[in-house]
Amino acid sequence: MPNASNEWSSELVPVNDRTDAWEDVLSQSYRDWQVPQRLPATFYAHVKHHHFAGAGIVETICDPCVGERTRGQVRRDDELYVGVQLTTGGRERFRIGDSGVEVASGDLVVWTTNQVVKFEVLERLHKVTLMIPWSLMRERLPERKTPPSGGKIESRTGVGSLLAVHLLALSNQIGSLDETVQGSVSRSTLELLGIALSGQQPAATFDASAATLRRVQDFILRHLHEEDLNPARIAEANNISLRYLHMLFQRSDLTVSGYVLNSRLHMCKQALTDPAFHRLQVSEIAFRWGFNSVSHFCRTFKERYGLSPGDMRRSALRTSLNGVSE
Known part of the structure; x- marks a missing residue:
């Protein structure tokens, strides 16, 4: 049985409703987020969300915009998720707590939903994000006692490069991946992620x-x-x-x-x-x-x-x- 997915496009939403609709889609895909600035009439976004063995894979294309996950939203959230994002085009800046990173095509970045996070898309962005419940990650990676810190994973060489290629291939094939093999693929993905996290780069403080x-x-x-x-x-x-x-x-x-x-x-x-x-x-x-x-x-x-x-x-x-x- 093929994998279930949901798809959304800003082109199907009236211009005056796009900011609210975009906020709803972000919240459904990446936990609760808010969009603090009204979007221009020309704003375009397309999101496809795949369900994947207790996790989710979110493919997103969007024009420049800003979003934030506030302290209040963090406190109200009853389940911790880890986001692993591969940027395949464009540029985006993250502020994760008091630190920040800027990502471009080919970069991998990790963030968690128990931190205040703000993103700013600087130019039209293409990205694939693996959203993993911390409970699932802890079960599959028992040696990891705490969630990863926010920041980049080296993605040009070594295991990080393998993880980037794996996420891209997974996003391309997830729609046709039979549910009977999803558990095995999920375990392989998390094992690869666990190894790659050992080489994670700390986020640098920035203004x-x-x-x-x-x-x-x-x-x-x-x-x-x-x-x-x-x-x-x-x-x-x-x-x-x-x-x-x-x-x-x-x-x-x-x-x-x-x-x-x-x-x-x-x-x-x-x-x-x-x-x-x-x-x-x-x-x-x-x-x-x-x-x-x-x-x-x-x-x-x-x-x-x-x-x-x-x-x-x-x-x-x-x-x-x-x-x-x-």
Whole structure:
């Protein structure tokens, strides 16, 4: 008899209901989770959940999003599970307790449901997760007295590599795997996992807010040339709330708009002092880096650098010529 499975797609859910539906699917697949930020209308996800000899195998594809398992949800949960995730595409960041890991294609990560966990999908993610009740794991691996700590398993070499290949093959074949052999396959899987856990890498402490701020700043620098680069658009593009975006920038000396303006002024200054841009007019440089008013650009440039754009260019040219003459 083929293995039973459940399948879900965001495409079957009205746009306004997708955040709640996604939260429900996460909770059905990985124990209780919450989605703290509303999903964009373009959000896509597909989940297939297979039942596997008392455990579960969850195949997930999803766009960037955030989810968290709070302290309250941990306290209310009456059964401990161990999650073993193989990422097959995309990038995701985990915060597990006070520590964190970032995973990409080919990485294996372990987490447990008795810890506060937060995930952030950074780019469209493809993953396979084995969800194992701790009671089952303890029964099959009696030498392991405590659940594994959260973190990576080395998956490029050794037993970790074998486990990664095994999980991928298992996810591909689980739909046709007869129930009569599932127990044997489950035992082999857990024995392989037990060996691989001995080489588990500890999760490094990291500052999730600082990492998100760097990601947002990178986005801003890539889109400086676009006139509509405002806080609302920046927040939506990075799947965070507008309020959280402003909170991130409270860590620095600049507001969101101030960071955008300073970055544009800096790029314009570089262009004005670079001979490669000598043929461009001041207005062309201003428009190239997202300013839509030449007078506003000239005023703010002089306030920032003490020289008008034209004077900055002439000063750089004189310095260059003097250097050549010497």
